[in-house]
Amino acid sequence: MRIILLGPPGSGKGTQAQLLVQRYGILQLSTGEMLRAAVAAGTPVGLKAKEIMASGGLVPDDVVVGIISDRIDQPDAKNGFILDGFPRTVPQAEALDELLKRKHLKLDAVIELRVNESALLNRVETRVAQMRERGEEVRVDDTPEVLTKRLASYRSQTEPLIHYYSERRKLSTIDGMMAIDEVTRAIHRQLLALGAVEPKTHARSAAKAAPAKKGKAGKKAKKSAKTAKKAAKPAKKAAKKAVKGAKKASKKTAKKAARKTAGKAVKKGARKAAKKVTKKRAKR
Numbered sequence: 206m207r208i209i210l211l212g213p214p215g216s217g218k219g220t221q222a223q224l225l226v227q228r229y230g231i232l233q234l235s236t237g238e239m240l241r242a243a244v245a246a247g248t249p250v251g252l253k254a255k256e257i258m259a260s261g262g263l264v265p266d267d268v269v270v271g272i273i274s275d276r277i278d279q280p281d282a283k284n285g286f287i288l289d290g291f292p293r294t295v296p297q298a299e300a301l302d303e304l305l306k307r308k309h310l311k312l313d314a315v316i317e318l319r320v321n322e323s324a325l326l327n328r329v330e331t332r333v334a335q336m337r338e339r340g341e342e343v344r345v346d347d348t349p350e351v352l353t354k355r356l357a358s359y360r361s362q363t364e365p366l367i368h369y370y371s372e373r374r375k376l377s378t379i380d381g382m383m384a385i386d387e388v389t390r391a392i393h394r395q396l397l398a399l400g401a402v403e404p405k406t407h408a409r410s411a412a413k414a415a416p417a418k419k420g421k422a423g424k425k426a427k428k429s430a431k432t433a434k435k436a437a438k439p440a441k442k443a444a445k446k447a448v449k450g451a452k453k454a455s456k457k458t459a460k461k462a463a464r465k466t467a468g469k470a471v472k473k474g475a476r477k478a479a480k481k482v483t484k485k486r487a488k489r
């Protein structure tokens with residue numbers, strides 16, 4: 206399964222991506238994470254991205270497209286992935302379409318997490334406080350000033366993707382203001398509806414599962430059962446006739462036998478009587 210999570214900073218894309226990773230066993234590909242790693246490692250990409258990221262701007266399209274293209278080619282991405290923070294511009298989305306086509310891969314869905322913008326600042330403040338509590342390093346771009354800039358670039362450069370994917374019938378919008386687990390459930394339901402994930406298979410016997418078959422296969426099965434029933438009708442009729450015939454025949458045979466026995470008995474009786482008469486006459 207290959208999906209994109211779309212939403213402004215603080216909409217919960219990262220959290221949901223991690224939960225989806227646990228649930229479906231696919232990779233989370235976060236361009237933000239990859240760029241932060243490149244910055245920390247001091248690679249050429251990192252050096253290029255460092256200042257842009259710290260100010261809340263967007264790293265050039267060709268840089269992020271290159272990172273994603275290489276990452277998708279790794280063997281661990283074979284089962285699928287969740288793109289978190291990519292694409293962020295229409296040219297990035299076009300480049301992604303192109304590279305997926307080249308690699309013969311299909312995009313299953315684009316999930317937009319829609320949130321109330323006024324709640325975003327609160328969310329990011331909470332995230333920062335929690336990271337500090339855990340003793341984690343806080344992102345340099347998680348400040349109210351930089352967040353305002355990141356939000357502005359989301360609105361102008363990323364929001365057009367909603368139209369882009371909606372036109373291509375790939376977009377599903379989910380209320381990102383719900384509780385975390387409710388959002389996860391809504392995403393799962395959406396993925397099920399799109400056929401991107403398999404429903405949990407229950408331990409049902411084949412015989413029990415068969416009547417539940419729906420769709421083309423189910424219709425076909427129903428039709429062939431009807432045809433079989435129809436085909437069996439003459440055989441049933443013939444069998445009934447045979448039973449009736451056999452009953453009749455056995456009755457006839459029984460009657461005949463009775464008659465025969467009775468006839469024999471009569472003959473025997475008559476012979477006995479005649480013998481008696483002959484004996485009496487001889488005595489006289």
Ligand code: AMP
Pocket residue numbers: 214236237238240257258259261262263264265266269289290291292293297346355
């Ligand atoms: P994120 O962790 O997704 O919020 O990304 C952090 C920062 O990395 C962004 O503010 C951008 O500067 C940069 N970045 C991440 N993904 C992209 C992308 N797809 N295109 C351009 N810049 C990106």
